[in-house]
Amino acid sequence: xxxxxxxxxxxxxxxINSGSTPSPEPKSAQYLALLKSIVxxxxxxxxxxxxxxxxxxxxxxxxxxxxxxxxxxxxDVPQHCGKYGHLGIGFSRQFVLVRxxxxxxYIQNGPKGVVIENLARIHQFLGQCDSANQTEYVKDLDVVxxxxxxxxxxxQQELEFYDEMEWRIVYLTHMNGPYCEPPRSGRCxxxxxxxSDIKLLVFPDDGVRKAALEDEDLHERLFRSHTPVLAxxxxxxxx
Numbered sequence: 001x002x003x004x005x006x007x008x009x010x011x012x013x014x015x016i017n018s019g020s021t022p023s024p025e026p027k028s029a030q031y032l033a034l035l036k037s038i039v040x041x042x043x044x045x046x047x048x049x050x051x052x053x054x055x056x057x058x059x060x061x062x063x064x065x066x067x068x069x070x071x072x073x074x075x076d077v078p079q080h081c082g083k084y085g086h087l088g089i090g091f092s093r094q095f096v097l098v099r100x101x102x103x104x105x106y107i108q109n110g111p112k113g114v115v116i117e118n119l120a121r122i123h124q125f126l127g128q129c130d131s132a133n134q135t136e137y138v139k140d141l142d143v144v145x146x147x148x149x150x151x152x153x154x155x156q157q158e159l160e161f162y163d164e165m166e167w168r169i170v171y172l173t174h175m176n177g178p179y180c181e182p183p184r185s186g187r188c189x190x191x192x193x194x195x196s197d198i199k200l201l202v203f204p205d206d207g208v209r210k211a212a213l214e215d216e217d218l219h220e221r222l223f224r225s226h227t228p229v230l231a232x233x234x235x236x237x238x239x
Contacts, residue, residue: 007200008069008096008167009077010043013085031087031208032215038089039198039222043067043191045171045180052109052150054116060123064146065171065183067191069096070164071103077202077236080164086233087208090200091193093167099179099191101169104149106162119145146170195222200229202236 015021016030023030045065053059069091072080081088096102107115123145126137147170151162171189176182181190203209209230212218222228 004093005071005073006092007074007090008071008093009088009090009200009202010067010069011081011084011086011088012038013087013204014083015085017082017085027204028208028211031204032211034087035089035201035208035212036215036217038193039195039218041190042181042193044187045169045189045191047188050146050148050150052107052113052116052148054107054109054113054120055111056117058113058117058120060116060120060145060148062142062145062148064142065189066146067169069101069167069169071167072163072165074202074231074236074239078233081202081233086202086204088200088202088233089198090202090228091197092199095197096167096169099169099175100172101167102147104147104166104168106151107148109150109152116148119148143170143172195226198222198226198228200231203230203232205232205234 013031013034016023016027016034025033045067047063047065048068049061049063051059051061070080070084077088107113109116119141123138123141126134126141129137131137147168149161149166151159153160169191171180171191173182176189179192181192183189201209201212203212209232213223213230
């Protein structure tokens with residue numbers, strides 16, 4: 001039996017939970033609208049920044065368009081989703097792998113961060129080198145750096161980020177066409193998905209699940225030809 005989960009889950013809805021984007025709509029309606037936007041339109045590959053500090057005050061901060069997933073077991077979902085939102089959309093590992101995704105490279109951050117120390121020196125050197133290909137070299141390194149992640153936040157004794165078991169798909173221009181829609185008129189690139197790609201849906205509660213099953217657009221796009229595993233956050237705790 002594999003020690004890894006068969007599902008890689010993208011968690012979303014953090015702003016709905018926290019109320020950081022005030023809306024007159026109830027949370028259940030906001031979650032339904034969020035699910036529809038993803039199922040009907042794909043994932044917006046918004047830019048995310050990973051800022052990692054290393055030894056000798058070294059630092060790397062790389063901003064890349066990306067979509068993040070977690071490999072945690074379903075039984076651990078209730079403890080995890082509070083940080084990123086209570087809507088989970090699960091895919092197979094193969095879905096992520098064929099789109100050039102992989103697990104993130106967890107890096108020790110802080111005064112023992114020798115990996116960041118050395119990568120920061122290489123990044124600085126490439127940025128200053130006198131070469132016709134200098135810009136391309138920097139971009140190539142930035143792709144690698146886009147897969148780096150801190151192991152912890154403010155409390156080094158708790159490997160809070162490492163425990164998330166994150167995977168990422170980082171936007172690459174050669175993904176345009178088969179896997180992505182390129183950025184247009186200020187929009188970020190979009191990661192395309194097909195109904196059959198969705199293997200699991202985790203809902204905040206049963207009310208949102210019922211609303212999704214009764215929604216005409218979701219029925220036509222998703223449920224008419226394909227039914228993924230459906231669960232609520234609470235039910236995941238029983239797996």
